[in-house]
Amino acid sequence: MTCNIKLRAWGLPVLLVVFAVLQGCDQKAIEATQEPLSLGGTQVESASYETVTVKHKLGTTVIDKLPQRVVALDMNDVDFLDQLGIPVAGMPKDFVPHFLSQYKEAPQVEDTGAIVAPNLERVHMAKPDLILITSLQAKYYKELSEIAPTIHFDVDYRNSETSHIEVIKEHLITLGQIFNKEKLAHKKAAELDARVAEAKRVTLSRPEKALIVLHNNGAFNSFGVRSRYGFVFNALGVMPASPVNEAGLHGQPVSSEFIRQANPDVIYIIDRTAVMEHRQPLNADTLSNPLLRQTTAWKNNRVIFADPEAWYITAASLNSMKLIINDVIKGYDQ
Structure with a gap:
């Protein structure tokens, strides 16, 4: 900021006022040059940036x-x-x-x-x-x-x-x-490392086998070790209940009979329909599937209705991983 004021042979009071104005201009100029950029609520120095x-x-x-x-x-x-x-x-x-x-x-x-x-x-x-x-x-x-x-x-x-x-x-x-x-x-x-380590401590040496299934308008897809949710088995230490290993974004279509025969100790259900149609996710009261109710997981209250938005919309970020890990741990805490 630049301030220019032309001085004349005025009296002392006027000169004092002018002096004060000049001081104010100089001070504002200094503050303007020192003010850092603001980004996301923090102060970031703008003088240099390393490519x-x-x-x-x-x-x-x-x-x-x-x-x-x-x-x-x-x-x-x-x-x-x-x-x-x-x-x-x-x-x-x-x-x-x-x-x-x-x-x-x-x-x-x-x-x-x-x-x-x-x-x-x-x-x-x-x-x-x-x-x-x-x-x-x-x-x-x-x-x-x-x-x-x-x-x-x-x-x-x-x-x-x-x-x-x-x-x-x-x-x-x-x-x-x-x-x-x-x-x-x-x-x-x-x-994130700490949360992953916590999940591993929970799953370590546990004999339970789990099945991850995606619900889509009454049908189910299963996800194995080499799939969209392979990290649940590999990184979090969950043992798979299904031999299905086909890689894919949407999993392998399976029947309710397949799930009953696999008879997992834990079932994680991701309700895709709730996400895509903006509806309330399934729960134990609204999932009326007699074959699933015959599984060990259902009988032992270990059917986890996972957070569908964390699992389906994201699953590769900090918040979503924390929510997924919370759901995984619930399968062993019931």
């Missing part, structure tokens, strides 16, 4: 300045940003999990359309300087990259048997580097 180069499955993305407007096209990335205190400029609002509900009606957050088919015009309207995507939006990578630097979260939704937790933590740390939030990102990663 971050991110290599991912779709290419290499270079971030050479601190992003101010971020569009996240997958709910997992919205959760990462929320955990790191980074404002969200745009996101799809068709399937927003309950733990991110504050963004659903937020007027300052641009609705970018559907998770699987983002509206590129709306993405552009959000004026992003960084875009975050997963495999669900991968086919739009070229167009999105023309709008702003775009980073692909390399999580495998079809087969999470190996490295699922590590991929989550790596992406978290990368975002921490981009937004100068490395310390917080490492703290959050350590918290």
Whole structure:
């Protein structure tokens, strides 16, 4: 701020007033030059920014300045940003999990359309300087990259048997580097490690075998070790009750008779219908399936109606992993 005042041969009182005005101008100029940028409720120094180069499955993305407007096209990335205190400029609002509900009606957050088919015009309207995507939006990578630097979260939704937790933590740390939030990102990663370790302590040496099934309008799909929920068996130590190992996003169709014959000690039910049709999830009273009621899991009150939004909409972020781990542990606490 610059203040110019022309002095004349005025009296002492007038000169004193002028001197005070000049002092005020100088002080405001100093404060203006010292004021740091604000991002997500924290003070971030703007004097310098160390370039971050991110290599991912779709290419290499270079971030050479601190992003101010971020569009996240997958709910997992919205959760990462929320955990790191980074404002969200745009996101799809068709399937927003309950733990991110504050963004659903937020007027300052641009609705970018559907998770699987983002509206590129709306993405552009959000004026992003960084875009975050997963495999669900991968086919739009070229167009999105023309709008702003775009980073692909390399999580495998079809087969999470190996490295699922590590991929989550790596992406978290990368975002921490981009937004100068490395310390917080490492703290959050350590918290996730602690929850995973807790789950392993619960499942360690336990003989119970579990089945993970997806409910879809009365039909069921089973998920084995090499599937979307493979990490439950591999990383969390749950023993599988089914030999079904086919990798896939939607699992292997199975009958109620198959579930009864597998006779699991624990059943985790993910109600896809509740998510897709925005209905109340199934519970023990509303699931009227006589064959499931004959299983050991049902008889011992170990049928866990999992959080469908954490398991189905996300399952690869900090909040969703904590909720999934809570559900897994419930299967052994009943």
